[in-house]
Amino acid sequence: MNSRLEPTVYIVDDDEAVRDALSFLLRTMGLKVEPFADGPALLAALNPQDVGCLLLDIRMPQIGGLQLQTQLQARGSDFPVIIMTGHGNVDLCRRAFQQGAVDFLEKPVDENILLEAVQRAIHTHLNQRGRLAASEEARRRLARLSDREREVLTGVMSGETSKQSARTLSISARTVETHRASVFQKLEVTSLAELMRTYLNAVESTP
Incomplete structure (x- = not known):
């Protein structure tokens, strides 16, 4: 497996004993672990192309x-x-979730709860x-279309028949069919x- 596709659990804790214990537990489950003693060390080492959880x-x-x-x-x-x-406490828990945390665990962390949380996060x-990745690929394929092909595609997505699209675009139904075939080919769909x-x-993921 490509190293960048291997899920990695990044641990940041200033307590060495905690880092060691958590690292050992997660590694026994076959997970790759990267422990850090502080936030700056993580920020310096974290590769955005990796997958996993923190x-x-x-x-x-x-x-x-x-803050991290x-x-x-x-x-x-x-x-x-x-x-x-x-x-x-309730306030810390609330703040963590408001900032997008997927889970909030109290120490000493229950091993089963931790493993379940990590597996869900990954x-x-x-x-x-x-x-x-699917969205990026879809946008790349969509960029291949000409302006006219995009208009024909819009008609297809609106449920128009070839004759209806032909009237809308002031072209022949046969020309619409030709453009439709090209759209299928360029988007690599059957x-x-x-x-x-x-x-x-492509469209729903566009900012």
Whole structure:
């Protein structure tokens, strides 16, 4: 497996014993683990092309977990974040979720709960990356179309027949059919269902 596609759990905790224990547990489950003693070390090492999740302690010197979460978001990071704390309270939990955390765990962390949270987070990240890749590919294919082909595609997506599109565009139905065939070829689809999925992947993901 490509190293960049191997899910990695990044642990940031200033307590070495906690880092070691969590690393050991996750590695026994076959997961790749990268432990860090502080936020700046993580920020310097984190590769945005990786997939996985982040386990962040909420109280640390230099940069606390919530602040680190904010800095990661400012950098455009899409890694799911799991917050850990030995000083849990409702306000901290609320703030973590408001900032996009996917889970909030209190220390000492229950092993089963931790593993379930990590597996969910990794699954979420892999799905997000998969959808992103599909969207980027769909936009790339859509960019191949000429202006007229895009107009014909719009008609197809609106449920128009070839004759209806021909009237709308003031061209012959045969010309519409020719453009439709070209659209299918350029988008690399063989059915209307595939065509719609490709179109929606491209359009719905456009900022």
